[in-house]
Amino acid sequence: MIKYINSQFLKFVGIGISNTAVDFIILNLILFFGDGEIIWFMMSKTISFLGASTNSFFWNKYWTFKSSGKFHQEIFPFIVISGIALIINVSTASILFRLFIDYLPSVFAANVSAVFASLVAFSCNFFGYKYFVFHRK
Numbered sequence: 001m002i003k004y005i006n007s008q009f010l011k012f013v014g015i016g017i018s019n020t021a022v023d024f025i026i027l028n029l030i031l032f033f034g035d036g037e038i039i040w041f042m043m044s045k046t047i048s049f050l051g052a053s054t055n056s057f058f059w060n061k062y063w064t065f066k067s068s069g070k071f072h073q074e075i076f077p078f079i080v081i082s083g084i085a086l087i088i089n090v091s092t093a094s095i096l097f098r099l100f101i102d103y104l105p106s107v108f109a110a111n112v113s114a115v116f117a118s119l120v121a122f123s124c125n126f127f128g129y130k131y132f133v134f135h136r137k
Helices: 002-032 038-064 071-100 106-133
Strands: none
Touching (some): 002 038, 002 106, 038 071, 038 106, 071 106
């Protein structure tokens, strides 16, 4: 049982790295056209999170948790868990961005904030996906 959980957790970490890359690529592409204001950052972070979540759904369904459940049965719980994680992620990143923006260049403040926010939302995603989205009956 422990080996099974550790294997899933390590795969989830790997997917998390992939999701973080997707998140940061999208975030920085959007921020490139922005003005460094908090509203632009929040919008950018939301869009980048949604891109990373799309990547996450497919990799976690078919590789991490090897779910054989029906797409239509898993997508709603995935959206709920991801929605909670989105609120945690964007809120945390936005608060940190407001704190860092006075001391760091805006792009650096955005990326540092996004790193911390991703770490905060990580456990919400793992346990939510494992026990509510891709659980085996």
